[in-house]
Amino acid sequence: MTIVISCASNAILSFLVFWLVFDEDIKQHEINGHEIYLAPAYLAAIVVGMVGLVYAPKLNTSTAAKTEPSAGTLSVPPASTASRTPDLAREMLMPVANDSHAIQATGAPERKGGLGVQLLGMLAGLGSGVFGAVQYGCVNAGKRYERHKAGCADDPDSCPAALREQFDNFGSWMVSFGLGAALVTLSFLTLLSAGRRVLAGKPPPQLHLKVMRVPGSTAGLCWALANFCGTAANARGGSAITMAQMSAIQLVTSGLWGLFYYGEIRGRAMYVWALCAVWTIGRHRPARAREGRMSFCTRSKFWLRGLVEC
Amino acid sequence: MGSYPVPIKTRAVLEADVHPLIFQSFKSFWVFVTGFLALIPVYASHRSFEFTWWGVASAASWVPSGFCTICGVTYIGRKSQRASNPARADSDFPPLTLLRRVSEQCR
Numbered sequence: 001m002t003i004v005i006s007c008a009s010n011a012i013l014s015f016l017v018f019w020l021v022f023d024e025d026i027k028q029h030e031i032n033g034h035e036i037y038l039a040p041a042y043l044a045a046i047v048v049g050m051v052g053l054v055y056a057p058k059l060n061t062s063t064a065a066k067t068e069p070s071a072g073t074l075s076v077p078p079a080s081t082a083s084r085t086p087d088l089a090r091e092m093l094m095p096v097a098n099d100s101h102a103i104q105a106t107g108a109p110e111r112k113g114g115l116g117v118q119l120l121g122m123l124a125g126l127g128s129g130v131f132g133a134v135q136y137g138c139v140n141a142g143k144r145y146e147r148h149k150a151g152c153a154d155d156p157d158s159c160p161a162a163l164r165e166q167f168d169n170f171g172s173w174m175v176s177f178g179l180g181a182a183l184v185t186l187s188f189l190t191l192l193s194a195g196r197r198v199l200a201g202k203p204p205p206q207l208h209l210k211v212m213r214v215p216g217s218t219a220g221l222c223w224a225l226a227n228f229c230g231t232a233a234n235a236r237g238g239s240a241i242t243m244a245q246m247s248a249i250q251l252v253t254s255g256l257w258g259l260f261y262y263g264e265i266r267g268r269a270m271y272v273w274a275l276c277a278v279w280t281i282g283r284h285r286p287a288r289a290r291e292g293r294m295s296f297c298t299r300s301k302f303w304l305r306g307l308v309e310c
Numbered sequence: 311m312g313s314y315p316v317p318i319k320t321r322a323v324l325e326a327d328v329h330p331l332i333f334q335s336f337k338s339f340w341v342f343v344t345g346f347l348a349l350i351p352v353y354a355s356h357r358s359f360e361f362t363w364w365g366v367a368s369a370a371s372w373v374p375s376g377f378c379t380i381c382g383v384t385y386i387g388r389k390s391q392r393a394s395n396p397a398r399a400d401s402d403f404p405p406l407t408l409l410r411r412v413s414e415q416c417r
Contacts, residue, residue, distance in 0.1 A: 124382030131375030135368050142364030166362040171352045176365025178345020183366060184373045185331075185338035192331055205329035212328060212336055215317035219333070220340030222314035223376075227341060230311065246311065253312025261316070 012047070045279070052276030129247075136234045136243060143167045143235075169232045177231075252277045315379075330380035337376055341369075 144153065146166070152159040165172050193204035234242045255273055314337075317323075352359055 121382050124378045128375050128378035128382060131371045131378060134371040135375055138364055138368035138371060142362065142367070146362075146364075161357075162360045165352075165357055165360040166364075168352075171348055171357065172360045172362070173365055174345045174348035175359060176345075176362045177369050177372075178342040179361075180366030180369030181338040181345075181372060182342040184370045185335050188331055188373060188377075189335060192329075205332050207332055207335075208323075208326045208328050211322050211326045212332070215320050215323050216333065216336030217340060218317040219314045220337045221344070222317075223311070223337045224341045224344040226311040226314065227372075228344070250312040254315070255312075257313065257316050 048279075052272070052279065133243060136230065139167070139173070139231060139234055167235070169228070169235050173231065174228065177227075330377050333380050334373060334376045338373065 146163055147153045147156060147159055150159055150163055152163075156164075166176070167173050189204075196202040196204060230242075230246055233246065236242075255277060259270065259273065349359060
């Protein structure tokens, strides 16, 4: 649910702000002599697909609960047994994936899923989506503002070389962003440490360098690469459309990990999930005005590049 | 982007109960380091680095966004579901395990 709120709010906010406020070009379709925008309908369809992607894996749980009335009270093998027979354990744990006993069996930290926590999760998802939209929006908004200030808004090629360099995704922009990321994170860490010390008398949070060394670096590198590609896609395709594509493909990628790696999605849920994935990706019809003039070959390259970038 | 939470859901990380901002710090560190790689083509083509505060503004939104994602997804959302799967939670380096699984399937 958190993921869908994050992705949907990100996609919708980016689309509305950059279409209505920043006046990005959106393709108009002529139906019965009327010029209409189909992009909002595609966006709604993408959001429906996103909801389906998130809820499809839960089909197995509900099916199991129906066929197995005692699913909620299944006895879960101890952690040692579970690790010896992972497949059996997975089979047994699947129907009660959200059961607190199942979580305890793995020894992983448990968190209560009360209304407050759920609400907090939704707020976090919303915050993630809104801030994510602003992050990529800064690229285009900044570029427009600086071009306007330099008097080259209508003819970007005539902008000063320094201005073009500032927003070059394969050059200075990445360095400025990296410096900004380091500065902002350090500020947040300082604030958090001071807050913990002053308000709760606690020490600063531990770095867990030994534990986080490999997974933290892998995640960081994955993100850095994704951010690089995302910024490039955003600069090329505009925030209004690209953000929805990125959010949807992010959801599909997460789902593929769940499908092939975690084995979370199986049986009927797997087919429903695949259908939702095809639906979500399939809604990415050309929506920007300039795509209407592309040849089939160029358009194919555009979408292929978008897929690789996301 | 959809792959980056995967390494964080390893058993060791879940058990250590790492603060979301610490996780975000690792991300920021690598964004900072890899950002400097972009200087190579800049200087190779005899251009000069041009700083912009819009980059900092963008990062100022990215850090809270990442923090919210980690809080929402890792701590409240899918964590319990993934943690309840001991077969996958034990693995230390997901890409290698995934490759192993694929090769097993192909055999």
